[in-house]
Amino acid sequence: MFDSFLALLKRDLLLALRRRSDIFTVLFFFIIVVSIFPLGISFEKAVLQKIAPGVVWVAALLASTLALERIFANDYADGTLEQMLLTPQPLSVLVFAKTLAHWLLTGLPLVLIAPLAGLQYHLSASTIGTLMLVLLIGTPILSMIGAIGAALTLGLRGGGILVSLLVLPLYIPVLVYGSGAIEAAMQGDVSLQPYYLLLLAFLLLALVFTPLATAASLRISVE
Amino acid sequence: MAINWFKYSSPSSFYPLAGKMIPVFMTLAIVLIMGGLYWGFFETPDVLSDQKQYYRIIYVHVASAWMAMWLYVVMVAWAVLGLIFNTRMSYMMASATAITGAIMTALSLWTGAFWGQTSWGTWWDWDPRMTSQLILLFLYIGYIALQSAIEDNRRSDRASAVLAMVGLAIVPVIYYSINCPDPNECASLHQESSLKRVESNILIAMLVVTAGFWMYCFAVILMRVRNIILLRESHTQWVERLEVKK
Numbered sequence: 328m329f330d331s332f333l334a335l336l337k338r339d340l341l342l343a344l345r346r347r348s349d350i351f352t353v354l355f356f357f358i359i360v361v362s363i364f365p366l367g368i369s370f371e372k373a374v375l376q377k378i379a380p381g382v383v384w385v386a387a388l389l390a391s392t393l394a395l396e397r398i399f400a401n402d403y404a405d406g407t408l409e410q411m412l413l414t415p416q417p418l419s420v421l422v423f424a425k426t427l428a429h430w431l432l433t434g435l436p437l438v439l440i441a442p443l444a445g446l447q448y449h450l451s452a453s454t455i456g457t458l459m460l461v462l463l464i465g466t467p468i469l470s471m472i473g474a475i476g477a478a479l480t481l482g483l484r485g486g487g488i489l490v491s492l493l494v495l496p497l498y499i500p501v502l503v504y505g506s507g508a509i510e511a512a513m514q515g516d517v518s519l520q521p522y523y524l525l526l527l528a529f530l531l532l533a534l535v536f537t538p539l540a541t542a543a544s545l546r547i548s549v550e
Numbered sequence: 551m552a553i554n555w556f557k558y559s560s561p562s563s564f565y566p567l568a569g570k571m572i573p574v575f576m577t578l579a580i581v582l583i584m585g586g587l588y589w590g591f592f593e594t595p596d597v598l599s600d601q602k603q604y605y606r607i608i609y610v611h612v613a614s615a616w617m618a619m620w621l622y623v624v625m626v627a628w629a630v631l632g633l634i635f636n637t638r639m640s641y642m643m644a645s646a647t648a649i650t651g652a653i654m655t656a657l658s659l660w661t662g663a664f665w666g667q668t669s670w671g672t673w674w675d676w677d678p679r680m681t682s683q684l685i686l687l688f689l690y691i692g693y694i695a696l697q698s699a700i701e702d703n704r705r706s707d708r709a710s711a712v713l714a715m716v717g718l719a720i721v722p723v724i725y726y727s728i729n730c731p732d733p734n735e736c737a738s739l740h741q742e743s744s745l746k747r748v749e750s751n752i753l754i755a756m757l758v759v760t761a762g763f764w765m766y767c768f769a770v771i772l773m774r775v776r777n778i779i780l781l782r783e784s785h786t787q788w789v790e791r792l793e794v795k796k
Binding site (some may be wrong): 370380396407475476477479480483484485487492493495496497499500504511517518521522524525529536540543544547548 | 685689690691695696698702705708712713714715717719720723724726727728731732733734751769
């Protein structure tokens with residue numbers, strides 16, 4: 328079981344690394360969205376600092392929904408997914424491997440590029456640390472909840488826009504606490520621990536339940 | 551005596567039953583809503599705390615907001631029944647409920663906006679209850695959108711059922727996060743329902759109108775489900791015979 332998990336993880340990573348442009352489109356989407364907000368709102372330092380947590384998180388949400396379609400679409404198109412459904416391995420484990428690979432390719436780069444956004448918005452070094460940490464905890468949740476949406480809309484016309492309609496409302500708790508933590512870090516004297524604990528609690532819940540829900544959705548969609 | 555629990559899970563036997571139930575629910579709805587509104591308009595004080603006559607929108611507002619939340623649970627219940635027993639009727643009920651639920655949510659937001667404009671001087675405020683109601687509307691819309699995007703009925707039924715279940719599982723978390731965006735101060739947060747403080751006449755009128763709204767929702771859901779049955783079963787013989795009879 329673990330072998331198949333690792334094999335699938337490796338395969339997905341390898342496939343993506345052979346076509347690196349896919350990774351960079353998501354990354355640049357994030358950077359562009361973050362960069363055009365100041366152009367539309369204001370260049371004032373105080374304003375930018377005020378909107379930074381929300382803007383960075385919303386950009387991360389959009390970038391992650393944009394990439395969702397790719398989790399299963401290619402495998403569905405060439406029939407690989409059907410073979411995965413037929414293997415004796417538990418589907419939820421395979422799904423989890425695919426979701427993890429997806430996060431490593433789209434979520435993790437966002438975490439690593441986040442300091443750049445932090446600099447654009449004049450955030451202090453410690454706030455940038457918090458920003459990276461909450462993104463590190465939060466983006467896997469986005470990938471995992473998003474995988475359910477991707478599985479449900481598999482192969483549908485206009486699936487990309489539909490999937491954002493389905494999953495964006497479900498992302499709200501991550502958005503609220505993710506940006507709340509950054510705001511609290513900017514104030515300085517507030518304890519950040521509750522934010523981390525709540526986000527980690529979501530992460531654990533998502534780890535347990537979303538692979539099962541995604542597997543069930545895939546079975547419905549591929550049938 | 552053995553009861554056949556699944557007798558009405560077949561569209562052909564549910565269709566006439568629904569037809570018989572609609573007039574009953576509709577009559578009850580009209581009587582209860584008219585009665586409740588009469589009581590609410592003429593037998594209650596003209597002032598509620600610092601609000602004048604305009605507080606009376608409460609009868610429509612609260613009833614529709616409650617229906618919006620309950621119907622989501624009803625919808626998920628039908629969807630789960632469908633997933634468990636694989637009965638087509640349950641899915642049809644779920645999708646019929648979704649539309650009424652979405653309409654009720656929109657109605658509560660709309661009446662709430664008018665009430666807010668008269669009493670607080672603003673159409674919208676990011677108050678936790680209003681925000682959660684707005685998110686609820688999004689969840690309904692997601693469900694309806696997914697269902698209408700998939701052409702194969704069997705897949706669309708089951709996919710939207712899974713979505714509804716996931717939605718219901720996350721709703722408490724969303725609700726919590728909206729109510730308490732700052733976890734450091736959550737201990738002090740306690741949003742109290744004002745039901746107990748309301749005068750009994752207003753409360754009675756409100757509950758009667760709500761009961762009427764329930765009946766109305768049952769009636770329109772059954773009407774809609776009859777349409778869905780006809781649409782999906784149009785190729786069957788019993789629907790053809792229905793045509794001939796008329």
